[in-house]
Amino acid sequence: MNRMNEPLTFVVKQEDMTNKALLMDEALILAIDIVSQPDLYVVMRTAGVKGISESRLHRNNARGSLVVLTEQGEGDDVVITMFDNYKTFLNKWADEFIGSAEAPVANYIPPEIGLEEFMLTLHAIDSFRRVTYQNLLDYVYVDNAYVRIPEFTKTMAGSLASFDIRWLLPAFMAVTPGIEQYNTNLEAKNIEVLMTHKFFTEGMLGSGEEVLVFGEAGQVMGLEFLHSWLSSIGFEINVTTGEGFKAVEKLFVAPTVLTNHFVRLRDVGDDKAMVNHQTYIREQLLSKLNEVFEKAGSILQPVQTMEPTAKTIPNSAQTVPAISTPKFCNNCGTKLEVNAVFCFNCGKKINY
């Protein structure tokens, strides 16, 4: 196949599945082959103004550097886009989702901190936004914005339960694939991170009540996310091993006008994870993502592949839910979770 400068996109409708002419298209056959027999695939969840969407990127080393993106189109349409390599995919992806900040900014959450601690920093940023909105509504102006300690903890519980992607903490939890595997029981000691990194300083009201006053990091990042947060994107890179696919990377990106917040989770056992947070300009982010994708691919074990021909187009595969995942249970009509094996409502096995 000739090298491509532009990605090749196919919009496949349900009725096209019996369209022999379309299925004779060599490029489409190759794309479907990669999608159905990947040795690496990336689950990408994006939260923005339209809610959460999921797409998948597939690669099969035997097919060279090509990567194939599958997305849900309108209705039941599936959009299949084939890129030369990770870089061309990432450039196109960045044009759509990533901020074009060119100057470096401070990293108030230097590596590494515990996942629980990171969640607290996200909630501190959300709390600044919440307090600012509330002060606006109440016509209150304060030099040193603060939050009461019970309010901080109560709103964090509410935030986690809400899955409201307009807030940073729930957005992080909603779009980072596989985050639910970690034990994120917060302990009192975790809150120290907010003082250490100056998200808060200790304060006291005239009544003697102790409060959390927003510090340098809380104010700067709070304002940044208040005014210029664009979207959230989570990645999970899965590679084939001798025992099926294994998730090797979990990433989260939150672009703002000032920078691109890049988060990489490191599994440390016992259902715990450490978080590496960086602030990147566009080029740095693309370089790092490309590096992480390539590195993940370098550790995979090759899988046997078939040469794709019109006669050997593989059937649907377990790794292409963006194409084949049913949205609703055929038995009771309940909306299904992504990758659901059984219907949560009636328990009927889902057939892919």
Place this chain on the structure above:
Amino acid sequence: MSKQFSKKERVDILGRLLPLAQSYDRLASDIDLYGDDEQANPELNPLEEQLIVMNNEIQELLESYMKGLPIRDLSRCPFTGEKVSMAIDDMGLDGLWWNYDSPKRPENKLPDTWFAIDGALMLKGEIEKAPFLCSPGPDIPFVLPRLLEFIQAKAVISTIQIGSHIAYPICYYADPMLYGELRVNDWGTGRYWETGSMIPELWSPGQYISLTPDKDEYDFDLEPWIKAGKLLWISPDDNSMTLHGHVSGCPYLNLQGSRRLKFIRDGLVWEDEEELEFFDEDNPDFDLEHFQSILKQIEEEIIDE
């Protein structure tokens, strides 16, 4: 010796090693004076044998010194979060780790993002007397904009006690690695090990590079670099070596002290390379009276402190 040496063991090693090295140099110099013709100088053989014996003893002592150096947590990578530990003579500036011209430093396991180490040191208390040149940097920490202007480069400032003195290692990291740019001489030395090839056509990878320190390169105004995310810091006495990216509460801002490079030899301290030239007695422009007046002035300043 496979474990860290005690203060007493260190004094013992250096107490034997330094005079022995000086004797070795003198003897080697004497042999040079005899000339190369062994036939004409039958006295040479016993002297050369003595030289070999001395050299073996020096090498053994050096090995003991390097193996006994304590390994200290010095920094943390701002990209990966890896803690950086290094063998360093933190018992005083009279250890050969601090020998500017010929430092004795074992290899360290460093992160892939490691780029360079520089540093500053504020003298406190008694100045050690050692027969070699020592240059631990200016009194207060600084950064090199030449390096930090690269988007992938960051620096981390920390604190370590060296004997009675307060030292500030300044470690540079790059992700992805920065190639083709001169680094900076290793802290306290006149050279650094270049792992890459600066000019691939001319140089083979892996070689010492000596840069002439230029104080005009130093920027002591750290706050803008912290705000720009290019400089991070670690609190003194923080055993966890937690990195900080905020300006508020940063203990490295507005430190008072000299911004000039200082040099130390035999307990005498002077600043910047200009004064260093006065030390060269072979220089026809050497002014002994002026040099002695500078030494007197330095001594008085030390006594006043």
